[in-house]
Amino acid sequence: MTHLHAGLSSETTEKARLELNENPDTLHQDIQQVRDMIVTRPDIGFLRTDDDFILRFLRARKFDQVETFRLLAQYFQFRQQNLDMFQSFKVDDPGIKRALMDGFPGVLETPDQHGRKILILFASNWDQSRNSFTDILRAILLSLEVLIENPELQINGFILIIDWSNFSFKQASKLTPNILKLAIEGLQDSFPARFGGIHFVNQPWYIHAMYTIIKPFLKDKTRKRIFLHGNNLNSLHQLIQPECLPSEFGGTLPPYDMGIWARMLLGPDYNDDTEYTLTYDALHVRENGGGGGDKDMMKR
Structure with a gap:
């Protein structure tokens, strides 16, 4: 099993195969084919292109690579066109x-x-x-x-x-x-x-x-x-x-x-009067490919 499937239950892995056409044997090839399309849109700044990131787009479009790239491009284009929305996105x-x-x-x-x-x-x-x-x-x-x-x-x-x-x-x-x-x-x-x-x-x-x-x-x-x-x-x-x-x-x-x-x-010190310094960076590239539950994601 590829590291991209780390943390997935066997039931969810099977669901991805049946419903999303996900094939562990061709996963890296599928991701790379989407990544190769990036050169066709020099007008867009693709700020994140790691395997974990592209994989979520493939899953959202049932591994249709053309539709996946269209969604990936629209994701960054929407952010470019609405810079004020994402200037302090934390x-x-x-x-x-x-x-x-x-x-x-x-x-x-x-x-x-x-x-x-x-x-x-x-x-x-x-x-x-x-x-x-x-x-x-x-x-x-x-x-x-x-x-x-x-x-x-x-x-x-x-x-x-x-x-x-x-x-x-x-x-x-x-x-x-x-x-x-x-x-x-x-x-x-x-x-x-x-x-x-x-x-x-x-x-x-x-x-x-x-x-x-x-x-x-x-x-x-x-x-x-x-x-x-x-x-x-x-x-x-x-x-x-x-x-x-x-x-x-x-x-x-x-x-x-x-x-x-x-x-x-x-964070645990949440209250109306606290000034918060904890931030979430949507484009942060995680070093590990695993994905635990919500609690794991909050440890930042």
Whole structure:
């Protein structure tokens, strides 16, 4: 087994073979073929090209090398085109820190029944005087950067649940087409994560209207994975077992602690008044190819 498979369970390795066309015998060759395409895009600064990094893009595109390179190029192009978003792309940036502390995003410790990591957003927690939408998006992207270092999650993927309870029309009016398009470009088109489902719950009519606006920007694959449950949690539970969900979503787990993910990223001394020096560099090249659980990733 190649070092790139270190830390993977036999079940996940088999899943990668069956679902993603991953072949341990040709892994290094697949990675190199993607790397060889970099010369075709001299307009893009590819700031990271190590094996571990390229592998996550191959997994996100089921080892289609052309599609993998397209995603890799879009990843760096998105960052070049939105330099202000990534200038201080670390957990101690004040905007990202505030968003994390306000639960953007929440990350459940328990995965779903398919091993997918569950991210949750409580939309009504968006205090527009405290958090810009851009900072929330940056906090989500940074969280995904941390999580995607785990090879199990590169293969199993993610679930996103957005609870729109008490999200006002005034708040919704701030979700302009431009910032929604930015979010779609950052998450759908430029990030190597496999999203198995995006679930809306308790959404009011104006969120349906917003969805109609953004629908043309969504790929067919993304549209098929968006589920609008309204207040019908039974339909949510048909796709995500209640044993994997906190009580807010009708699950059997305790209510979600909004600060739990922020504490993992910001460190054990997390509190509102601390100035943080711990940083996460998304382009940091790890010397070891292994990938433990979330706790291993936080030891920085």
